[in-house]
Amino acid sequence: MPIFANRVLNVRTSHDSLRGNRDVNADALTIVECGSRLAVAIADGAGDNEGAAECARIAALLASAITAATGNPIRSLDETAPFLTERADAAAIPLTARTTATILAITHDHLTLAWAGDSPA
Numbered sequence: 001m002p003i004f005a006n007r008v009l010n011v012r013t014s015h016d017s018l019r020g021n022r023d024v025n026a027d028a029l030t031i032v033e034c035g036s037r038l039a040v041a042i043a044d045g046a047g048d049n050e051g052a053a054e055c056a057r058i059a060a061l062l063a064s065a066i067t068a069a070t071g072n073p074i075r076s077l078d079e080t081a082p083f084l085t086e087r088a089d090a091a092a093i094p095l096t097a098r099t100t101a102t103i104l105a106i107t108h109d110h111l112t113l114a115w116a117g118d119s120p121a
Helices: 050-070 073-090
Strands: 010-014 027-034 037-046 098-106 111-116
Touching: 010 050, 027 050, 037 050, 037 073, 050 073, 050 098, 073 098, 073 111
Parallel strands: none
Antiparallel strands: 010 027, 027 037, 037 098, 098 111
């Protein structure tokens, strides 16, 4: 069964942070609500270029949507990673234009945290 079948997702995204001395903001935040579940995803693009920023936005959006729909942030990382790798490889994005991610799933009775890469928030 598809992950998003018959589910209503309320999605909020942000792509703002302090850039410091970088030319491109490669950080992304997405918050998704699905029923009684809330998912927060923060992605830190690896690099100072548009490829890193795009990977961060895609990672945050996909991971938070999958987490909100399933309640499982580990599954969201597992399902997001191959898509990002395929997309980056197809676009010939260098390894310096990838991303790391931290995902938080919040329900009425627990919090679950998962991360990939070197950015455990």
